[in-house]
Amino acid sequence: MANRDNSLGFQLYQTAQGREARTELLRVKASTTIYPGQPLKLVAAGVSGGTVPVVEPITAAGDVVYAIAMGYAVAGASDVVTVLACTDFRDHLWRTQTDGAIAGTDMGKMGAMTATAADTTLKQARNFITYSTLAAAPGDISDGTLWEIKGLVPEAGNALGAYADIIVRYSYTPQPTA
Numbered sequence: 001m002a003n004r005d006n007s008l009g010f011q012l013y014q015t016a017q018g019r020e021a022r023t024e025l026l027r028v029k030a031s032t033t034i035y036p037g038q039p040l041k042l043v044a045a046g047v048s049g050g051t052v053p054v055v056e057p058i059t060a061a062g063d064v065v066y067a068i069a070m071g072y073a074v075a076g077a078s079d080v081v082t083v084l085a086c087t088d089f090r091d092h093l094w095r096t097q098t099d100g101a102i103a104g105t106d107m108g109k110m111g112a113m114t115a116t117a118a119d120t121t122l123k124q125a126r127n128f129i130t131y132s133t134l135a136a137a138p139g140d141i142s143d144g145t146l147w148e149i150k151g152l153v154p155e156a157g158n159a160l161g162a163y164a165d166i167i168v169r170y171s172y173t174p175q176p177t178a
Helices: none
Strands: 011-014 023-028 039-044 054-057 067-069 081-086 093-097 110-114 128-135 147-152 165-170
Touching: 093 128, 128 147
Parallel strands: 023 054
Antiparallel strands: 011 093, 023 081, 039 054, 039 067, 067 081, 093 165, 110 128, 110 147, 147 165
């Protein structure tokens, strides 16, 4: 049976050392809708005294992931709303999908994320790892090949090939600054 093309962005698969994922409420940049599973970039850093970071969805390969959205939020033209996000995501494993026919020999390779239009009916991100970007060695922030493929999600109906559900880890470690 073929895998379904049903990317849901990045879903938390497993936390590091069995601990709970740390989540925070982050401000969403005006006129930006955030969907669960979307990697977010830092737009404005928070400061002590209660100001929280301002984030927006990643749309290009050169953006550093600051957090991954775990909730849905709509911002109007002049609104600032909050969204629940995982900010300690680098130590965790994430479930996502690839668009190409992934093979066992692709495990351990690095790939770039493609930011696609979210599913506005299901209110869910549709980002995935782009198969054509897979490389044996990590790239850099400019080409976005920063997601390491750790394995295939072990569940019935998921197999190597096109649209496989895979387990990935983000490999870029420096904390971004706005």
